[in-house]
Amino acid sequence: MPGTLTGVGAEGRITLAHGGGGSAMRSLIDEVFLSAFTSGPLTVQEDQARLDLTTLAKAGDRLAFTTDAFVVEPLEFPGGNIGTLAVCGTVNDLAVGGATPVALSAAFVLAEGLELAVLRRVVEAMARSAALAGVRIVTGDTKVVPRHACDGLFxxxxxxxxIRPEHTISIAAGQPGDVVLVNGTLGDHGAAILCARGDLALQTHLQSDCAPLNTLVDTLLRAVPDVHCMRDATRGGVAGVLSELAEASNVLVTVNEAALPVHPEVEGVCEILGLDPLFLANEGKLVAVVPACRAKHALATMQSHPLGRNAAIIGTLQTSSSGQGAVHIVNEFGGARVLTMPSGEQLPRIC
Incomplete structure (x- = not known):
């Protein structure tokens, strides 16, 4: 039951004892983490997870591996929390490379004084997100640091x-003539986090778009196995992905500004604050690049999936006359501007 852990006082907060390796730490691991994550390898509690190579080899011919650290303020926000972010972010990094996610590790840095109830909600959200993605959390670690050494929880x-043999997806595989798609509205996560901080007194119903995208990617790849590029648009937003695509594939990316799907409330927040939704973070959006002859089929496939209902074709790839990659944004009047990445963060600590 909440509040019954060894080492937790009446106020129900994490103490330094929970990182000391003794009974308080054992109680934290058993009652918070193992109670949520226990399945398969975690039930054995070795110092490492053990994955069956035969099973992995049957699923594909290459192993994909990724890692990411998550910090966000506030820890909980409309549409999720830092635990949701952690699982979805890692699952999505694997999925957009054409990989079927198999297993995750999770390491927690807890600040002394963190509310136990918050930690429980974060861990429970991670378990739900992992189940939704069909992936297991198989190993992990926990450290406790003095208060103010970190913002509650990292x-x-x-x-x-x-990765299945038939997929060779790469940010450098874009070709002139290819078409660029996104699976939904841009900037929902960044705008939701900004409003959740309460600094701006903005009243919105925005929620983060945080979601595991592997089922959408699987659906797309079954229908269009020759997808050339995919990236999830997190920090830096869609603008960051397009800039990386242009540079890595050495192409001109031309974006139709009027085709960009943006939630009206996100658009309103951006107008008030002078932000561009292209640069706002997402946690449930991807950019896909496909051959032109497959674009309509790819769009219809995305729109048939719950995470792609608002999918749109937003641009094309062309040969760069300068010999260098670039991104041009074309407005409804035919005027074009060069997209340049900002030198600083528009929104700090959003993922």
Missing amino acids: VTTSGVGV
Whole structure:
């Protein structure tokens, strides 16, 4: 029951004893983490997870591996919390490379004084997100630091997945003539986090778009196995992905500004604050690049999936006359501007 852990006082908060390796730490691991994550390898509690190579080899011919650290303020926000982010972010990094996510690790840095109830909600959200993605959390670690040494809670997740032989997706594989798609509205996560901080007195119903995208990616790849590029648009937003695509594939990316799907409330927040939704973070959006002959089929496939109902074709790839990659944004009057990445953060600590 909440509040019954060894080492937790009447106020129900994490203490330094929970990182000391004794009974308080054992109680924290058993009652918070193992109670939520126990399945398969975690039930054995070795110092490492053990994955069956035969099973992995049957699923594909390459192993994908990724890692990411998550910090966000506030820890809980409309549409999720830092635990949701951690699982979805790692699952999505694997999925957009064409990998089927298999297993995750999770490491927690807890600040002394963190409310136990908050930690429980974060861990429970991680378990739900992992179940939704069909992936297991198989190993982890916990550290406790003095109060004010971190903002409550940091999470680092790593993930492994298996790539099927038929997929060779790469940010450098874009070709002139290809078409660029996104699976939904831009900037929902960044705008939701900004409003959740309460600094701006903005009243909105915005929620983060945080979601595991592997089922959408699987659906797309079954229908369009020759997808050339995919990236999830997190920090830096869609603008960051397009800039990386242009540089890595050495192409001109031309974006139709009128085609960009943006939630009206996100658009309103951006107008008030002078922000651009292209640069706002997302946690449930991807950019896909497909051959032109497959674009309509790819769009219809995305729109048939719950996470792609608002999918749109937003641009094309062309040969760069300058010999260098670039991104041009074309407005409804035919005028074009060069997209340049900002030198600083528009929104700090959003993922």
